[in-house]
Amino acid sequence: xxxxxxxxxxxxxxxxxxxxxxxxxxxxxxxxxxxxxxxxxxxxxxxxxxxxxxxxxxxxxxxxxxxxxxxxxxxxxxxxxxxxxxxxxxxxxxxxxxxxxxxxxxxxxxxxxxxxxxxxxxxxxxxxxxxxxxxxxxxxxxxxxxxxxxxxxxxxxxxxxxxxxxxxxxxxxxxxxxxxxxxxxxxxxxxxxxxxxxxxxxxxxxxxxxxxxxxxxxxxxxxxxxxxxxxxxxxxxxxxxxxxxxxxxxxxxxxxxxxxxxxxxxxxxxxxxxxxxxxxxxxxxxxxxxxxxxxxxxxxxxxxxxxxxxxxxxxxxxxxxxxxxxxxxxxxxxxxxxxxxxxxxxxxxxxxxxxxxxxxxxxxxxxxxxxxxxxxxxxxxxxxxxxxxxxxxxxxxxxxxxxxxxxxxxxxxxxxxxxxxxxxxxxxxxxxxxxxxxxxxxxxxxxxxxxxxxxxxxxxxxxxxxxxxxxxxxxxxxxxxxxxxxxxxxxxxxxxxxxxxxxxxxxxxxxxxxxxxxxxxxxxxxxxxxxxxxxxxxxxxxxxxxxxxxxxxxxxxxxxxxxxxxxxxxxxxxxxxxxxxxxxxxxxxxxxxxxxxxxxxxxxxxxxxxxxxxxxxxxxxxxxxxxxxxxxxxxxxxxxxxxxxxxxxxxxxxxxxxxxxxxxxxxxxxxxxxxxxxxxxxxxxxxxxxxxxxxxxxxxxxxxxxxxxxxxxxxxxxxxxxxxxxxxxxxxxxxxxxxxxxxxxxxxxxxxxxxxxxxxxxxxxxxxxxxxxxxxxxxxxxxxxxxxxxxxxxxxxxxxxxxxxxxxxxxxxxxxxxxxxxxxxxxxxxxxxxxxxxxxxxxxxxxxxxxxxxxxxxxxxxxxxxxxxxxxxxxxxxxxxxxxxxxxxxxxxxxxxxxxxxxxx
Numbered sequence: 001x002x003x004x005x006x007x008x009x010x011x012x013x014x015x016x017x018x019x020x021x022x023x024x025x026x027x028x029x030x031x032x033x034x035x036x037x038x039x040x041x042x043x044x045x046x047x048x049x050x051x052x053x054x055x056x057x058x059x060x061x062x063x064x065x066x067x068x069x070x071x072x073x074x075x076x077x078x079x080x081x082x083x084x085x086x087x088x089x090x091x092x093x094x095x096x097x098x099x100x101x102x103x104x105x106x107x108x109x110x111x112x113x114x115x116x117x118x119x120x121x122x123x124x125x126x127x128x129x130x131x132x133x134x135x136x137x138x139x140x141x142x143x144x145x146x147x148x149x150x151x152x153x154x155x156x157x158x159x160x161x162x163x164x165x166x167x168x169x170x171x172x173x174x175x176x177x178x179x180x181x182x183x184x185x186x187x188x189x190x191x192x193x194x195x196x197x198x199x200x201x202x203x204x205x206x207x208x209x210x211x212x213x214x215x216x217x218x219x220x221x222x223x224x225x226x227x228x229x230x231x232x233x234x235x236x237x238x239x240x241x242x243x244x245x246x247x248x249x250x251x252x253x254x255x256x257x258x259x260x261x262x263x264x265x266x267x268x269x270x271x272x273x274x275x276x277x278x279x280x281x282x283x284x285x286x287x288x289x290x291x292x293x294x295x296x297x298x299x300x301x302x303x304x305x306x307x308x309x310x311x312x313x314x315x316x317x318x319x320x321x322x323x324x325x326x327x328x329x330x331x332x333x334x335x336x337x338x339x340x341x342x343x344x345x346x347x348x349x350x351x352x353x354x355x356x357x358x359x360x361x362x363x364x365x366x367x368x369x370x371x372x373x374x375x376x377x378x379x380x381x382x383x384x385x386x387x388x389x390x391x392x393x394x395x396x397x398x399x400x401x402x403x404x405x406x407x408x409x410x411x412x413x414x415x416x417x418x419x420x421x422x423x424x425x426x427x428x429x430x431x432x433x434x435x436x437x438x439x440x441x442x443x444x445x446x447x448x449x450x451x452x453x454x455x456x457x458x459x460x461x462x463x464x465x466x467x468x469x470x471x472x473x474x475x476x477x478x479x480x481x482x483x484x485x486x487x488x489x490x491x492x493x494x495x496x497x498x499x500x501x502x503x504x505x506x507x508x509x510x511x512x513x514x515x516x517x518x519x520x521x522x523x524x525x526x527x528x529x530x531x532x533x534x535x536x537x538x539x540x541x542x543x544x545x546x547x548x549x550x551x552x553x554x555x556x557x558x559x560x561x562x563x564x565x566x567x568x569x570x571x572x573x574x575x576x577x578x579x580x581x582x583x584x585x586x587x588x589x590x591x592x593x594x595x596x597x598x599x600x601x602x603x604x605x606x607x608x609x610x611x612x613x614x615x616x617x618x619x620x621x622x623x624x625x626x627x628x629x630x631x632x633x634x635x636x637x638x639x640x641x642x643x644x645x646x647x648x649x650x651x652x653x654x655x656x657x658x659x660x661x662x663x664x665x666x667x668x669x670x671x672x673x674x675x676x677x678x679x680x681x682x683x684x685x686x687x688x689x690x691x692x693x694x695x696x697x698x699x700x701x702x703x704x705x706x707x708x709x710x711x712x713x714x715x716x717x718x719x720x721x722x723x724x725x726x727x728x729x730x731x732x733x734x735x736x737x738x739x740x741x742x743x744x745x746x747x748x749x750x751x752x753x754x755x756x757x758x759x760x761x762x763x764x765x766x767x768x769x770x771x772x773x774x775x776x777x778x779x780x781x782x783x784x785x786x787x788x789x790x791x792x793x794x795x796x797x798x799x800x801x802x803x804x805x806x807x808x809x810x811x812x813x814x815x816x817x818x819x820x821x822x823x824x825x826x827x828x829x830x831x832x833x834x835x836x837x838x839x840x841x842x843x844x845x846x847x848x849x850x851x852x853x854x855x856x857x858x859x860x861x862x863x864x865x866x867x868x869x870x871x872x873x874x875x876x877x878x879x880x881x882x883x884x885x886x887x888x889x890x891x892x893x894x895x896x897x898x899x900x901x902x903x904x905x
Contacts, residue, residue: 534566
């Protein structure tokens with residue numbers, strides 16, 4: 001076997017190390033390519049065949065030496081793909097860059113190195129505890145960095161990666177391969193232009209790492225064949241213009257001949273602050289779909305609101321010493337503020353404590369009563385002699401009679417998810433006084449579910465095939481054993497009054513009453529609410545919720561509407577998620593565990609980043625977990641290094657080299673193939689979101705930006721603009737394509753990242769007419785179009801910031817305030833006080849820096865005359881950071897806002 005190579009070639013190093021490990025002899029022939037040569041080196045000659053790809057060539061050598069088996073190779077597939085498509089191209093870019101890497105390349109590289117650090121923190125080598133071909137390839141990729149004095153200082157904090165590199169450097173197979181190698185970036189630059197370019201197939205995405213160091217496969221751009229029909233469609237579609245969406249004024253109402261979509265998300269209880277699990281399962285999932293549907297030109301109404309009646313409210317009122325009405329007013333405002341910050345695009349966010357709710361709920365009850373779908377029965381209820389009241393379900397806790405969970409509620413067990421009766425609890429206790437209640441009898445009204453069962457089962461068979469899998473399973477498991485009458489009244493004061501004589505001292509049970517809130521909130525929105533709710537042939541109804549809400553929405557609420565014998569709009573698509581966990585525990589509102597909506601606001605991390613990460617981690621098919629480190633990794637890799645990198649390159653290159661003007665474009669065969677691949681991803685994006693598969697769909701967005709990065713990296717317009725007229729024309733085509741791709745991305749990210757979308761469209765000076773999700777990628781910004789001022793859209797999240805936030809939001813919400821109070825308070829009136837004993841110096845320093853940086857950003861957007869909405873977002877972030885700084889310094893609220901710290905005249 002003969003190896004042809006030039007000096008200091010990192011790909012040759014891979015083959016030399018591999019041959020040493022495999023104990024194979026290589027005849028190394030050194031060649032010196034001319035300065036302008038496009039020859040790729042090294043080349044491994046084996047029996048007349050030539051191998052150019054360093055990864056497969058290394059695998060071949062190790063297999064030849066019996067060091068690598070086929071079954072081992074299969075297990076290494078994901079890691080090998082990551083090295084080839086993510087790490088290696090980045091190192092090539094770094095070596096080919098004139099000044100040792102611009103900020104964008106370095107930001108990407110840091111994200112990739114962070115992935116390695118996470119893996120090596122859990123194991124000795126990249127694929128486990130045994131040296132593998134992955135270690136060889138990655139070690140050689142990193143050789144120029146790790147042997148560079150300046151860069152080694154930059155990566156010194158990555159202790160596990162540095163230790164791994166140094167240990168392998170002492171291995172004889174590695175050290176003996178270095179005898180003719182120079183060190184550092186400068187030492188390896190001479191061979192950089194001869195390195196194999198894989199940009200045409202690059203799938204440059206850092207490799208996510210799960211707990212335990214197991215590599216998680218990254219969704220990638222489609223590599224399926226582009227046929228002639230797709231190429232022709234790409235060429236035809238490029239100059240076509242999509243049909244514009246209708247712009248209507250006034251309340252949104254259904255229209256004949258259009259796709260009318262009614263969307264609701266499960267009404268959040270008003271008794272607490274929503275946590276991230278609540279937000280992703282209900283309002284955010286619904287919002288992403290609603291925004292998508294509007295961009296597709298569908299006629300959409302999205303309503304939600306706070307569920308304000310029932311035991312939960314009464315319990316919270318007792319805890320806080322307020323009236324139920326005061327509790328509702330307080331928490332409705334808090335919920336609304338949180339959803340506004342998360343940019344949830346409700347058409348109406350209402351509340352169930354309304355006259356419309358009373359009238360519609362009572363009217364539905366009378367219809368059920370007249371149709372013979374209600375019945376009366378006596379119920380053994382728990383009565384607390386100390387509190388002198390019947391205890392509604394939420395006022396009782398005890399052992400679950402089905403699974404034994406000790407803290408089951410009186411209506412449902414959070415552990416097994418089964419519905420239960422309070423009187424069946426083991427060792428029940430009053431939630432108010434913790435005493436054991438006694439059983440007393442009370443008369444109540446029931447919804448006669450057995451009478452409606454046959455109609456329900458028939459309806460489920462016809463409808464539920466388009467529900468999420470878990471929703472179908474839960475609904476069918478409910479009816480499998482036969483339905484029982486369901487009590488719909490409670491002995492409470494705070495609720496919708498029961499209008500039937502003999503029961504007027506009772507209220508409707510919250511799970512009978514609350515889903516009717518969807519209807520009453522629509523009635524609060526428009527007097528023509530029946531056009532949405534009593535026209536099933538003309539309206540699609542989509543519901544979004546977590547799986548614990550499915551029984552009431554798939555059985556109780558449908559039976560309630562069926563029993564009236566009226567033509568109600570019934571749910572067509574019941575979209576339920578699994579649970580989002582917090583680190584290694586469960587989110588819990590009642591126990592205050594996890595990150596809550598107001599917590600997210602206080603972190604200084606933009607709302608769009610939270611929206612992105614929650615959607616990227618959305619528990620669509622199985623439970624998923626929020627993890628602080630993963631939030632950082634996903635932001636820095638996908639948002640910053642992938643999407644943000646591409647957009648910034650496209651817009652800055654347009655400004656710097658084409659006078660902020662979209663250049664003329666003359667697409668060649670490779671370009672049309674790229675457009676066709678974008679269309680493949682665009683089609684996947686549309687199809688997935690049409691089924692509300694939101695986690696999967698967002699990967700298509702990042703795949704498109706990867707294609708854009710590949711276009712730029714493969715064509716190197718920064719070199720072409722310095723060449724001949726033909727080269728400059730080619731650079732114009734690449735940049736014109738890229739800036740149009742950025743415009744398409746501004747539309748596709750809008751359901752997920754509405755603020756980023758608005759800022760990007762401002763930078764592109766894109767007209768409002770671009771806000772349509774097209775069937776095919778088309779020329780959205782024509783040659784001659786002037787773009788605005790480019791600026792970075794995504795900021796890196798530092799590991800130090802994550803460590804501080806992780807510590808801050810550990811434990812229970814109720815305990816966090818106590819920790820803050822424990823910090824020493826500096827003397828009042830000082831503009832800046834030195835950290836007192838017990839104060840977090842690192843946090844203060846970090847926040848001071850963030851306040852200064854955000855102040856600069858606010859001045860910049862004002863100087864650029866950005867839209868008011870964009871300025872308001874940045875100012876709000878600045879004020880939030882100042883508030884956090886004031887708290888960290890122990891200043892009275894408002895003191896930080898007046899501080900001059902970090903401001904420049």
